[in-house]
Amino acid sequence: MIDLSTNDTASKNLRVREFYLGRQPILDRNQALFGYELLFRNAPVGPANIDSDLGATASVIAHAAQLGMEKVIGDALGFVNVDADVIMSDIFGFLPREKVVLEIVETMEATPEVLRRMAELVGHGFSFALDDVLAETGQVQTLLPMIEYVKMDMRNTPLPVLMKLAPRFKQDGKKLVAEKVETREEFKNCLDLGFDYFQGYYFAKPVIMSGKKLSPSQLAVMELMTLVTSDAENAEIERAIKRDVSLALNLLRLVNTPAVGARQRIDSLSQAVTILGRRQLQRWLQIMLYAEPSKRGHSMTPLLMLATTRGRLLELLAHKLRPSQRNVADTAFTVGIMSLMDTLFGIPMSEILTQIPVNDEVQDALMYRGGFFGDLLKLAECIEQIEDMEGHIVPTLRDLAMSTDELVELEMAAFEWSDNVVRYAL
Known part of the structure; x- marks a missing residue:
C-alpha cells in the first residue's frame, strides 16, 4: 500500500x-x-x-x-x-x-x-x-x-x-x-x-487588423478612463457611468470583489468613486476592457488572466523595490495590464497610446521595454516563457537586487489575486 x-x-x-x-x-x-x-x-x-x-x-x-x-x-x-x-x-x-x-x-x-x-x-x-x-x-x-x-x-x-x-x-x-x-x-x-x-x-500574440474600431462598450470604458485620469468632477464621472447600464452594473460587481479589499459593501456609483479613488477606479476600468469581450461570448479568459497577473505582479514588484514612492506601484500595474492591449484590440500599441493618455515612463516601457517599468515587464514576460527565456531571469533579478525566493512569493500572490478577479469579472 x-x-x-x-x-x-x-x-x-x-x-x-x-x-x-x-x-x-x-x-x-x-x-x-x-x-x-x-x-x-x-x-x-x-x-x-x-x-x-x-x-x-x-x-x-x-x-x-x-x-x-x-x-x-x-x-x-x-x-x-x-x-x-x-x-x-x-x-x-x-x-x-x-x-x-x-x-x-x-x-x-x-x-x-x-x-x-x-x-x-x-x-x-x-x-x-x-x-x-x-x-x-x-x-x-x-x-x-x-x-x-x-x-x-x-x-x-x-x-x-x-x-x-x-x-x-x-x-x-x-x-x-x-x-x-x-x-x-x-x-x-x-x-x-x-x-x-x-x-x-x-x-x-497581437493580430493587427487595419482600420479595426473598438466596440461601443469598449469605447465607453475608454472615455470613462479619460475622465478618471483628467480633472473631471466626481459627479461628471458618475453621470458618465450611469449612461451605460451594463457598465455601471459590471463596475459595481467588480469593486465588491475580495481583491479590492473594501471594508464595506459598495452599493452605489458615488460610493465607488469616493471610496476607491481615481487610481483604483482606473484599475478596475482597465480590467473591464479585458472582461468585456467574454460577456459577448468570446472566450478572452486567458488574456484577462494573463493581463491581471502581469499587472498585479508588476505592482507587487514595484512596491517591494521602491516602497517609499507612493505612485510607482499604480504605474507598474498600468504597464502590466496595458501590455496586452494591442492583442485585446487588434490595434498597434502606438495607436492605443494615442487614445489612452500615459506618461513618458509608461510609454517607454510599453513601446520599447525601457526604464524601470520596462525591466519589470521584461521579467514578467521571461517568467511566462521560462523554457525559452530562462537565461534572462538571473541577470534581471540581479539588476533589481531581488532574490528568487522573493520573486516566487510575489508570483504566488499575483496568481491568487488574478484568480479572484477573474471569477468576479466574468
Whole structure:
C-alpha cells in the first residue's frame, strides 16, 4: 500500500528555497482555461536541462505545496513534470490528487517497479500525461494504459507524424494536448486534427487588423478612463457611468470583489468613486476592457488572466523595490495590464497610446521595454516563457537586487489575486 501521508522528516529534506516558477496556461477547444503546466527551475542554472531540473522537482513541488498549490492553479488542473525518481518518492502527500496531472517524458525507463508505482498512483486518483511523443514505440505502448493525456510538441513534430499519431491516440480514448502552439494558424490546424487542449501563447500574440474600431462598450470604458485620469468632477464621472447600464452594473460587481479589499459593501456609483479613488477606479476600468469581450461570448479568459497577473505582479514588484514612492506601484500595474492591449484590440500599441493618455515612463516601457517599468515587464514576460527565456531571469533579478525566493512569493500572490478577479469579472 502506498503511503500518501506527509512526512515531516521528508518535508525538511525536500525544502528548497531557490527556484523559479513558471505557469503556462492550457486551454480547451473553446479557448477557455483548462489547466496550467507548472515549470519549476532551480536557480541559478544555465540553459534549461530537463534531466537536472527533474532531479530537483520533488523539492520544489514540496515547497510550492507548502506555499499553497491552490494559489498557483486556482480552479484549474496543474500539470507537473516528474521522473522515475520522483514517482518512486514519497512526495505525493503534498499534492491534491484531484487537481494534479503528473507529466512524464516518453523516454523515461518504464521498469516493472515504476509501472507498479504508476498503477498505484492512478488507483489513488492521480492522472498521468505522456510528453514529447514522437512515435508509437514499444515504450509508449507499455506506458499508454496508465496515461490519460498525450502531449505533442508542435514546434518539433512534423505534420505527417501528427496526422498519423493523433487519430491513433484518440482511438485509444486519450486526451490530446498540443504544446508550443504559437500562432492562430497552428491552433486552427490542431483543432482540425482533433486535439482537445492547447498550450502556448498564441492567444497573447497581437493580430493587427487595419482600420479595426473598438466596440461601443469598449469605447465607453475608454472615455470613462479619460475622465478618471483628467480633472473631471466626481459627479461628471458618475453621470458618465450611469449612461451605460451594463457598465455601471459590471463596475459595481467588480469593486465588491475580495481583491479590492473594501471594508464595506459598495452599493452605489458615488460610493465607488469616493471610496476607491481615481487610481483604483482606473484599475478596475482597465480590467473591464479585458472582461468585456467574454460577456459577448468570446472566450478572452486567458488574456484577462494573463493581463491581471502581469499587472498585479508588476505592482507587487514595484512596491517591494521602491516602497517609499507612493505612485510607482499604480504605474507598474498600468504597464502590466496595458501590455496586452494591442492583442485585446487588434490595434498597434502606438495607436492605443494615442487614445489612452500615459506618461513618458509608461510609454517607454510599453513601446520599447525601457526604464524601470520596462525591466519589470521584461521579467514578467521571461517568467511566462521560462523554457525559452530562462537565461534572462538571473541577470534581471540581479539588476533589481531581488532574490528568487522573493520573486516566487510575489508570483504566488499575483496568481491568487488574478484568480479572484477573474471569477468576479466574468
